[in-house]
Amino acid sequence: MKSAVETLNPTRVRLTVEVPFEELKPSLDAAYKKINQQVTVPGFRKGKIPARVIDQRFGRGAVLEEAINEALPKFYTEAVTEGELAENVLGQPDVDITEFNDGTELKFTAEVEIRPTIEIPDYSGIEVTVDAVEVPEEDVDTSLEQLRDRFATTTPVERAAAEGDVVVVDLQASIDGKVLEDGVASGVSYTIGSGQLLDGIDEAVTGLEKGGTATFTSSLSGGTGAGQDAEVKVDVTDVQARELPELDDEFAQLASEFDTLEELRADSRKRLERIKTYDQATQAQEKVLDALIELTEVPIPEKLLASEIETRTHNLEHHQFPALGLTWDTYLEREGKTREEYDAEVSEQAVKGIKTQFILDELVKTEKLSVNQEELTEHLMRRAQSSGMSPEQFAQAVVEGNQVQLLVGEVARGKALAVVVEAVKVTDSNGEVVDLSDEEEDEDASTEDAAEAASAEAASTEDADESAETAAEDAPEADKS
Known part of the structure; x- marks a missing residue:
């Protein structure tokens, strides 16, 4: 031959x-x-x-x-x-x-x-600015209020329900006069004003006393009537006033391992600082990646781009829409965009995802980066946690789906982006230099996570990147001339 x-x-x-x-x-x-x-x-x-x-x-x-x-x-x-x-x-x-x-x-x-053959440019001159790690007193106050809210108690009252009260309700949803099989619920506790149940329920139950009934129209987000307007009958079986504990040392002992409110407040500040530091690392990763993409010339394979756009649109239409009870019309209305604007946006995202993978994969080669078992295991644990699965279940799904190399690629690309971030100049909005290479051990994991997240847009591209052997096994029959 x-x-x-x-x-x-x-x-x-x-x-x-x-x-x-x-x-x-x-x-x-x-x-x-x-x-x-x-x-x-x-x-x-x-x-x-x-x-x-x-x-x-x-x-x-x-x-x-x-x-x-x-x-x-x-x-x-x-x-x-x-x-x-x-x-x-x-x-x-x-x-x-x-x-x-x-x-x-x-x-x-x-x-x-x-x-395509890619030449990674000298990226040492990249400079990006990120938000400074600052925790104003209002944020600490909000954090303590949220914790206080979790320890609220309720007391039945003989009066009309008002915002902030907890009502216990029975619900029955009907469409065209027919009660939905999955549209009936009893004994549901709901805090008025929380916005965590159905649109329109706040207005319906406000002012009702125990034993009161009302009906309202609401668009269902799930179940057999997803995406449709239903008439919902609500019966109030109890009205309860919420009482918040006082913010004092006694509360600190109840809600935490600390003896004083001041200690609890200091711990809340440290926790918020850690969150801000993680957000700062993520922001740095994203801005550095954008700058690197801007510097690097990356030709885009046409068929791969078309496949990536099709995959993203298919996932939205056939997986996310059913789960959220949406159609194209309701989705576009909610997002405030036309289909043409959506198509342009998803194309831009797909191009960025492909460029991200190509650039970071090239960096993996040029920097001779590898992934050891410990790094892969740590990444698998984080992915399992974010997916709501146990590490064992997630690992089994990865192996059965032949996705081990995809996970290896995610970790390697995360390490590649981290290498670039460590080599460039990152300053915060106060003009202070941010050193992302000297974090504590737990913050290292956050930084690596941010890098992996930044390159995750390219994950579906990995599926299209087959070896010649795999491609040959499934090669289509030839067109004959």
């Missing part, structure tokens, strides 16, 4: 392959064997039909077509390997048979997208 590689553009090549007819013999034998098992000819046992009879009955062309389709992936893989493209091939090839006659050599071309 002979092959040659022609570069069509920075992200696409054409392989021209010539295969002597003798090299098709194993595939021809396999084709006869396969057809033997599928057809029946009177006078011959199944599987024992001579080749000449198959040619006579079903045509030599059918055998050759079967043989070629069986052989093409193997010859394509060999050509990719010979052309030293195995690590750069993206997706499936477009195969075209240009010349073939029985007994003569097979000639075909295969056009396929490849990773």
